[in-house]
Amino acid sequence: MTDSAEASQVALALETISRAYLSEGNYTAAEAALRSCIDAWVQGLGTRRHASVAESLDLLAIALVQQGKLEEAETILRESVDVKVEVLGGPAHEAVANSLHGLGEALARQGKFEEAMKVFHASLEALHRATGTEWPADAGPTLQALAMVHVNLGQYAQAEEAWHRKVELGERLHGTPANVETIPALGMLAQLCLRRVQRPADALRFSAQAWQAALAGQLWEHALQIGPVHLACLASNGQPAAAIEEAVRALIVVIDRFPEGHPGRSHTIAELQRLYPGPGNG
Template identity: 85%
Template sequence: MADSAEASQIALALETLSRAYLSEGRFDAAEATLRQCIDATARVFGTQRHPGVATLLDMLAIALVQQGKNEEAEAVLRASVEVKVEVHGGPAHEEVAHSLHGLGEALSRQGKFDEATKVFHASLEALHRATGTEWPADAGPTLQALAMAHVHLGQYAQAEEAWHRKAELGERLHGTPANSDTVPALGMLAQLCLRRVQRPADALRFSTGAWQAALAGQLWDHALQIGPVHLACLAGNGQPAEAIEQVVRALIQVIDRFPEGDPARSHAISELQRLYPGPGNANG
């Protein structure tokens, strides 16, 4: 009994240390400690097929990804999915969906986009079945990752569908388009239509919706990102100078909310100068 208690304490201490290393960004140390922790935890429970082990595998995958060890992360996440499917009695569980999302990300980082799309769809299906709704609250990041994988494959119609679902999900959850799911999804739709599929009118419709929602919700980070895209869409649709200048003035006000040296601020200023080489430059 004493040996069992001591083993549990060791496993807990290793997990606490691993979490500290992850939070400090010491990913190599976290990896080494997590491998010890996984072995110790498996000995405590007498099996590798335990929810506690799966949680540690997910943590190990984070440490590996942060070191660029994506192939190893893929293998670890596959093991995590297998354990979670077994202990939860099937794939219809939010924990399974979480690990599937991570697996899809690991595959995408290796350029395995076709396989990644299948895994992201499996993650969404697991969420749908686990929550009993077509609009699970946690689906946003997976829809975003799925859309990007489709873009890399040149599958623009599928990417557009994923971003439409992400935009609608946000609006359903928050009751307004002024939220951090809908605004970036509309922004990505605008960029897709403007730069990939040459539908400038649709691009302007999406960018207008994103810009107005970002301002209405005071989502300044998103407004800083969508502002230059909206300007490009206005110009691409031959909108009047007055309409463009109005957006320029509003974007300058948004830029001024961010400190000097902020990378997002610097990018927005650069884009503003490129798209509107006029009075706005003096305020950058």
């Protein structure tokens, strides 16, 4: 085996190890392994301008972001985007969209919301062009991130539009509102209307859709999350006590599906006690 081939084998092994570290949440070890991995790739390939290097750069950026090293992650992701555009022949590629999404996240975490918004739009455009559809299956996380950037910029109409697109994306992909894309987006729309734009009737409409979809699809984690939001929307719309108590009882049944110590269960119980300190709260 030649030195370059051996170096590439080492890079592959280090990348596998680094992925394991990332999955374990050991980001310091992942960072060290990935830096060695990138060095091995460069030694084996004879260049840093290669798709394999770019993929390892993406992984390194994840490890850096999780450690709060956001400026370095931003620099690395810009390099990854540049390399991928060059070696893949342009931006219309899902791998480019993935790196752009990561870059947008790094920018947003630094409070660079205007730039993050542009990068998320570029990521969606890359996905659209790569897949040939306005509804790429992988667009959900970027639509979510884009909506949150708009919220941070006070651009609530644009945030609402992004979440509506995420709702429709989920329904188009799954054929039902009971899916992991649509329910969270409906929940975010409910919170936006309730807390930001003072449209309580719309908030209740969205929360009811999310709550009913979660129950119908037996998506209990999502029901656990949306339940308190739905209760808040019911109360804000002056719904009868009987309707609120019915929702409380249903939420308690959902809570009981989760073991003691489950973080989502603990949070929902706390929210339930805060929102409804009544007889159904036992």
